[in-house]
Structures are given as C-alpha cells and as structure tokens.
Amino acid sequence: MGICSFLEQVTLRVVCHSKEIGEREGKYYAINVPLKDGIDDASFTRLFKTIIAKVVETYLPGVIVLQCGADSLAGDRLGCFNLSIEGHSECVKFVKKFNLPLLVTGGGGYTKENVARCWTVETGVLLDTELPNEIPDNEYIKYFSPDYTLKTQNGNIENLNSKSYLSTIKVQVLESLRCIQHAPSVQMQEVPPDFYIPDFDEDEQNPDERVGQHTQDKQIQRDDEYYDGDNDNDHNMDDGL
Incomplete structure (x- = not known):
C-alpha cells in the first residue's frame, strides 16, 4: 500500500x-x-x-x-x-x-x-x-x-x-x-504525508497567532467541570491533600 x-x-x-x-x-x-x-x-x-x-x-x-x-x-x-x-x-x-x-x-x-x-x-x-x-x-x-x-x-x-x-x-x-x-463509518480523504513540513518560520509569527483557534478552544474547561469550592485550596482540602 x-x-x-x-x-x-x-x-x-x-x-x-x-x-x-x-x-x-x-x-x-x-x-x-x-x-x-x-x-x-x-x-x-x-x-x-x-x-x-x-x-x-x-x-x-x-x-x-x-x-x-x-x-x-x-x-x-x-x-x-x-x-x-x-x-x-x-x-x-x-x-x-x-x-x-x-x-x-x-x-x-x-x-x-x-x-x-x-x-x-x-x-x-x-x-x-x-x-x-x-x-x-x-x-x-x-x-x-x-x-x-x-x-x-x-x-x-x-x-x-x-x-x-x-x-x-x-x-x-x-x-x-x-x-x-459508501460505508457510513469510512470517510476517505487525502492526508498530507508525515514528511510534509509547513513552510514557515515560527519566530516570525505573531505570538498571539501561534496557537490555532481549534487548539485554544480545546483548552477551555466546561462549566460543569469546575468544583463548588471558592478556590483551589478548598478543592484540595476536600480531597484530603
């Protein structure tokens, strides 16, 4: 293949x-x-x-x-x-x-x-x-x-x-x-090979633009993932740490 x-x-x-x-x-x-x-x-x-x-x-x-x-x-x-x-x-x-x-x-x-x-x-x-x-x-x-x-x-x-x-x-x-x-679970698409290296210089990029929007969105925590404590110390104490 x-x-x-x-x-x-x-x-x-x-x-x-x-x-x-x-x-x-x-x-x-x-x-x-x-x-x-x-x-x-x-x-x-x-x-x-x-x-x-x-x-x-x-x-x-x-x-x-x-x-x-x-x-x-x-x-x-x-x-x-x-x-x-x-x-x-x-x-x-x-x-x-x-x-x-x-x-x-x-x-x-x-x-x-x-x-x-x-x-x-x-x-x-x-x-x-x-x-x-x-x-x-x-x-x-x-x-x-x-x-x-x-x-x-x-x-x-x-x-x-x-x-x-x-x-x-x-x-x-x-x-x-x-x-x-036509298999519903198979979506064929062309994928760039592993040896492909984007043609850009990271040092010349705007620091605010280096992380893509998709990556930034993945780092946002959902509201239901927060604990009820007022701060991190309360959370740690509840865990016995």
Whole structure:
C-alpha cells in the first residue's frame, strides 16, 4: 500500500477467490484477483490498469508498495502464466505514472535468469532509462544463452481466462470498491504525508497567532467541570491533600 499519517492498505494478488476482501474493520481493504492459467500480456495489463486506477481513486493512498514478483513470467519453473517481461514491466510503468511515493520490491521467481532480466528491466523503467536488449559480456553470461537478450517472449500455455471470466472478476472487484465508498463509518480523504513540513518560520509569527483557534478552544474547561469550592485550596482540602 509510515510516509503518511493515514494509509489505506491494498493487497492485489493472485488467490483462489475474489471474495477474499478482508474481515471486520479491514473489510474491503484487501482486493484479490484470481487468475487462471495462461493469462497473456494484453489481458493481464488491461485488467491490472482498470483495477489499480480504481483502487487509487478510491483509497487515495499516500504511498504505494509494489512487489514485482517474477514467477508470473512465461517459462517460470513454478508459474503458469504467459507474461513477457515487457508486459510485466508495463504494469510498473502504469503505477509509476501516479507520481506517488513508490517503494518497489522483488518477489517470487524460480527461473533465476528471468528474475535477473525482469528486475533489471524494471529498474530501468523506474529510472526512466531504456536499456539495450543485448546483454553485455559478463561472468554470468552463460545463464542467458542461447540468445543473450534481456527481454523474454510470451509463453504458449493455453489461456483459460475467457473474456467473460475476466469481465466477471472485474465487476466483482469494482463492486467491492463501491461498497467501501459508501460505508457510513469510512470517510476517505487525502492526508498530507508525515514528511510534509509547513513552510514557515515560527519566530516570525505573531505570538498571539501561534496557537490555532481549534487548539485554544480545546483548552477551555466546561462549566460543569469546575468544583463548588471558592478556590483551589478548598478543592484540595476536600480531597484530603
């Protein structure tokens, strides 16, 4: 999803059911997108952009933590998707465009040469640097044979994610987001981050204006909080002090 004083946490991950949306006070604060085997770049990035754009609009996060697991790439030893590195990194580009404080971490990945490729390309994306596709000679070059290139191609696993299935998942997720927008106890508003420091010099302020009106009002005692004694001494004596 601290850098801000109030941060809504959003989890977008591949799980078994889209109805896993959190419980109790955390209800609707988890968004899960269950994807079937073989999803490709076009389907994945389209769904990712639609959901993440709505997430940011709804939660107004002060910071985003993006985990770039590489096990969703085609050819991963344990993965089952058809994503290329270009499709994977397109999601990083999209999140970066929100221009919010962004912490990017690694994640899963069980074909080590593709993990290295992925994180290299996406580091370039974060630094607005276009990297050449040809990998220069280095002591680990043998791992990148036979083509010695940085970017990978799509896989050829059958895509079991039909358009109707992805549409259903999208509708369910967007409906969950609408629920939190209308929850009576939740008022979403943008909050300045903790590192924000107002641009003023306290020494130059009028001493009578340094304490805000709201703070002054909080210091006023209510009439029913006073004791019946004539002065503080009477009050103390009554308490046996």
